[in-house]
Amino acid sequence: QVQLVESGGGLVQAGGSLRLSCAGSGRIFTNNGMNWYRQAPGKQREWVAGITSGGGTNYDESVKGRFTISRDNAKNTVYLQLNSLKPEDTAVYYCRQGIVWGQGTQVTVSS
Secondary structure, eight states, rough: OOOOOEOOOOEETTOOOOOEEEEEEEHHTTTTTTEEEETTSSOEEEEEEOOTOOEEEEEEEETTEEEEEEEGGGGGGGEEOSOOOOOGGOOEEEEEEETTOOOOEEEEEEE
């Protein structure tokens, strides 16, 4: 059973950066793709970025060029680097693999 734990969220000013981490357990973690989602207050959860087991990446248009997803299989960890943050990036960020979700980490961007 895969378990996922996010960390790295916080409060940052517009234009700032954060790096989110998603630590996973189990062999399945390294053999499958991972995705990041976010949910802002009063809004539906939305997909942000994904990375395949081979390292291929995809991004939502709203974050392309600002966010970078990467993975370190030796550490069973997937990262989401958030640069040039905007107030509209404020949300709880979740990682997901298959049907397994992490608990989320809060990102708040002040203007």
